[in-house]
Every structure is written in structure tokens, then in C-alpha cells.
Amino acid sequence: MITFPNAKINIGLHITEKRSDGFHNLESCFYPVGWSDVLEVIPATEFSFSSSGIDIPGDPAKNLCVKAYELLKKDFSLPPLSMHLLKIVPIGAGMGGGSSDAAFTLSLLNQVYDLKLSTEALENYARTLGSDCAFFIQNKPVYCYEKGDRFADIPLSLQGKYIVLVYPNLHISTAEAYAGVKPQAPKVNLLEALQRPPAEWRHSIQNDFEKGLFEKYTVLPELKAKMYALGAEYAAMTGSGSTIYGIFEKEVDLQNNFNQYTVWKGELL
Template structure:
């Protein structure tokens, strides 16, 4: 069986405080986009995990897809299977690609083995794998808070708009991103700001990681400016990674403008 773990963007991101457990509290709007990996599982005599596409650093046995399988196997008598991940969404790009892979593994196993786990239970399993993994269980626009793993409904739809995402072949680790940000109470109420017209977001919807990372990597503000020059209604860096996105009223072509970078574009459907 095959599934397609999709990426997400952050629309606004405030780092509000350092937690006693070493993590940070934040607030953001998580929004799904169509840039996707491909995950397949088939019955096998023994468990195996393999990947192709973008090279995934680290020990394959510690991949989040494997951890998701092991997490469920601890509680259910899952038979062995062969799992293959075609990695397409860039790594360290702020789009939650690895988190999506983990969440979609949980959902796929739930379906394949008819575990009948409800949404809330799947989200709780996902929270054990990573702070934003739980988002991908429902995979819809939400306002998120605390570690990014608690959600509240938000009245926001960009359905019919077009998005362009540019990954400038720059891997930014979470630790590097947090080193350049100072937690503080936001000066703007994000949920209220997102109810304003899209054209006004550039003045009030900000990603706190931009300040430090834009100084360190000049290509990032250059790409954001390019988005606006090409007609974007709103542009931003997403998450703590290096991907810059623009939201447009009409479809635009960036392939010939930035041939040296990884570019994805598509229509927003949520």
C-alpha cells in the first residue's frame, strides 16, 4: 500500500518562551501543501526499511518511519513488513517532511492492520515522535501552540491560491535556527492578524526565525524580495528551515528564474 506524506508551511511563527524541559513554546499556523514524499509498505518475512531519492543522513534504523513502526509494534502484534520511502521533500527546509513521514506511517499501519485507532490516539502516538508530527494526522490548517503539538481550529482558507516554494539548497538545523532567536511575547495577535486580508499579512504576520537567519544567509531575504517582485501577496520563510514561499493570486512560473534551486509550485486546496 502506498501513501503520500505531504509537507506544510508555517504562516507566522512566534517563539514565545523557553520551557523548563529545554524545548520552546511557540505559536504558528500550520498549513498543508502538496509537495510530497512517497511511502510504500508491503508484507515481508522480516522487517526492512529502505529509501531512495534525496539522501537521508544518519542511521536508517533511527528513521522516523522506523520509529513509528516500532512505537505501534510495542502495543500491537504487528507482523514484519518491508517499508520504502522515496524522499522528495528537502531535509532541513522547514516543511516538516520527516514529521509527515512519521505521521503517515502511523496512519498507513492503522489502515493496513485495521487497528481502528481514533484520531486522538494517533495524534498522541505522533507526539512521541516529534513536536509537529501530530499536525499531519488531521492534515488541515490549524493554529498551533505550546511545542507546536497542541492545536486549535482557525478560520482560514487559501483554497484556490497558488504557492511557490523555493529551497535554496541550504540545510538549516533546528539548533542553528534557535541559536539566533530570543523568545519573547509577540507584539501582534497572530490569530487576529490572519483574519486580515492576505495583502496585509506582509505588515503583521512574521516568522521570528527570519531576523537571525536572514543576516546569516543573504540569499533568504533576496528570495523573499523576489517573491514580492514577482507579484506575491504574501511571502515568508517557513518553520526554522531555509525554504521561502510566496502565495499568489494566479499561477506563476519560477523554473526559469531560479534554475539552480529546488522549486515546487501548486494550487492550495485547503
């Protein structure tokens, strides 16, 4: 069986406080986008995991897809299987690609083996794998808080609008991003700001990671400015970087811009 783990963007991202467990509390809006990996699972005599596409650093045995399988195997009698991941979504790009792979693995195994796990149960499993993994279980626009793993529904739809995502081939680690941020109470009520039209977000909704990273990597503010020059209603960096996105009223002609970078564009749902 094949599934397509998709990416997400952050619309606004406030780092509000440092937690006693070493993590940070934050608030943001997570919104799914169509840039996707491809995950295939087939029956096998012994478990195996392989990948192609973008090279995934580290030990394959510690890949989040493998961890998701092992997590469910502790509680259920899962048969061995062969798992292959075609990695397309850039790594370290602020789009939650690895988290999505893990969550989609849980959902796929739940479906294939009829484990009858509820949405809540799947989200609880996902939370043990990473802070934003749980989002990809329901995979719909939400307001997120605490570590980014608690959600509230929001009346936000960007259906019919278009998005351009540009990854400038720059890997930014989470530790590097947080090093440039000082947690503080938000100056803007994000939930209220999100109720306004996207064209009004530019002056109210921000990603706290931008300040420090934009000073360090000048390509990032340049890409954001280019999005606005092309007519974006709203543009920002997603997550802890380095992908910059622009939301447009209609499909945009990139006019040979961003040719040296990794680009995805499509309609929002």
C-alpha cells in the same frame, strides 16, 4: 499500499518562551502543501526499511518511519513488513518532511492493520516522535501552540490560491535557527492577523527565525524579495528555514527565476 506524506508551511511563527524541559513554546499557523514524499508498505517475512531519492543522513534504523512502526509494535501485534520511502521533500528545509513521514506511517499502519486507533490516539503517538508530527494526522490548517503539538481550528482557507516554494539547497539545523532567536511575547495577535486577507499579512505576520537567519544567509531575504517582485501577496520563510515561499492570487510564471534551486509550485487546497 502507498501513501504520500506531504509538507507544510508556517504562516507566522512566534517563539514565545523557553520551557523548563529545554524546548520552546511557540505559536504558528500550520498549513498543508502538496509537495510530497512517497511511502510504500508491503507484507514481508521480516521487517526492512529502505529509501531512495534524496539521501537521508544517519542510521536507517533510526529513521522516523521505523520509529513509528516500532512505536505501534509495542502495543499491537504487527506482522513484519517491507517499507520503502521515496524522499522528495528537502531535509532541514522547515517543511516538516520527516515529521510527515512518521505521521503518515502511523496512519497507514492503522489503516492497513485495522488497529481502530482514534484521531486523538494517533496524535498522541505522533507527539512522542516529534513536536510537529501530530499535525500531519489530521493534515488541515490549524493554529498551533505550546511546542507546536497542540492545535486549535481556525477559519482559514487559501483554496484556489497558488504557492511557490524555493529551497536554496541550504540545510539549517533547528539548533542553529534557535541560536539566533530571543523568546518574547508576540507583538501581533496572530489569530486576528490571519483573519485579514493575505495581501495584508506582509506587515503584520512574521517568522521570528527570519531576523537572525536573514542576517547570516543573504540568499534568504533575496529570495523573499524576489517573491514579492513576482507578485506574491505574501512571502515568508517557513519553519526554522531555509525554504522561502510565496502565496499568489493566480498561477505565476517564474520567468526562469530560481533555476539553481529546488522549486515546487502548485495550488493550495
